[in-house]
Amino acid sequence: MAIVLGPNRYGKAEVRVVRVTRDGGTHRIRDLNVGVFLSGDMDEVHLTGDNAAVLTTDTQKNTVFAFAKKYGIGELEEFGLLLARHFVDSQPTIHHARVQLEEYAWDRITGPHSFVKGGTEVRTAVVHSDGSGGAESVVSGLKDLTVLNSTGSEFHGFVEDEFTTLEPTNDRILATAVTAQWRHRGTDSKWDESYAAARNALLDAFATTHSLSLQQTLYAMGRRALEERPELCEVRMSMPNKHHFLVDLEPFGMDNDNEVYFAADRPYGLIEGTVLTDDAPDAPSAWN
Ligand SMILES: O=c1[nH]c(=O)c2[nH]c(=O)[nH]c2[nH]1
Structure with a gap:
């Protein structure tokens, strides 16, 4: 050897x-x-x-x-x-x-x-x-873009086994700190304009997608950026689920109609994924 x-x-x-x-x-x-x-x-x-x-x-x-x-x-x-x-x-x-x-x-x-x-x-x-x-490649992006929808998010229909305690919900807070990177097809984009537009596309998709899961929202965000920006061919995202748990106010004789939450900082779900066009050229060195 x-x-x-x-x-x-x-x-x-x-x-x-x-x-x-x-x-x-x-x-x-x-x-x-x-x-x-x-x-x-x-x-x-x-x-x-x-x-x-x-x-x-x-x-x-x-x-x-x-x-x-x-x-x-x-x-x-x-x-x-x-x-x-x-x-x-x-x-x-x-x-x-x-x-x-x-x-x-x-x-x-x-x-x-x-x-x-x-x-x-x-x-x-x-x-x-x-x-x-x-050979050259350019990947633009952002990190720690923190966003929150105070309604318009549901999560239910998931697997329930002997360890499941999570209650299904039709109305929850959805919050995350987006880290996203997007790969350009070439090396001559109008960088600042492209950045601003891709960022806007991510934000707009986050705000306007009625979410059934953070995974679905992630895909909608990547998809929107690619639909709006032809100079891009791949988006990679990492999105921590910043959990907001409803506080039980019953011991105080009060109801809690989605008004008071406990913002937990850990542990957190971590949802990661790639969205790409089906003609995206291979570019392993763009990421490594
Ligand atoms: O949007 C979500 N996706 C999950 O996979 C998940 N798992 C969980 O506990 N809460 C959530 N929320």
Whole structure:
């Protein structure tokens, strides 16, 4: 039996870069968390410790800051593509780059240079590139988009075995924190417009679907995004069921007509799924 090196990559995780753009006295601010992960001719560094092929993770981090200065931070996906292509194009030993990005929102308060941090929602992007002219993929998304329907949700007809205690319901709160990623067919979408429209499609489907299960809602959301955005071919979602349990007020001589809930934080159901068009090209490297 021989022991061999399997798939590997290396890079700098969580480069926190804040870019201020000064437009006269008016400032704009972008707040990103960038991860760079590279792979290529890395047998020697693992097998013998020869670092000749290694572009250091320190250099990768510096490149993120230098690009933020040199090119500014435009659309999130575009910034990721710029970085990913640079690493592969400039280094003969690097054949594949993955750049993952998170963006945190800052909303203007008043005046030209004051901001308040946005909510918990985070915009995300993952870019893979084998270099200019090579295979590339772009996955956009968001995480922690927290939503709630205070009615319009039922859950019944499920399996009942000897351990089942859950009561069927025709009216419950449905709440979740959506993490969603959507894969683009190409690498030339209008990124900001596409992001806003996909987000709206998810939100609108959540709000307007009369839900018989969170699974059904998940499918309706992914489907809506794909129907409305032809530049997309696959949506992956992870949605915790933020359970709201009716409080028993009978001991106090009161009824509870779906008015008072206990918001439990754990354990929670975790509903995950993929929705895709039947012509979606295979793209394993877009996700790995
Ligand atoms: O929408 C739901 N899906 C489930 O699979 C499930 N399981 C559960 O206990 N509550 C719910 N709700």
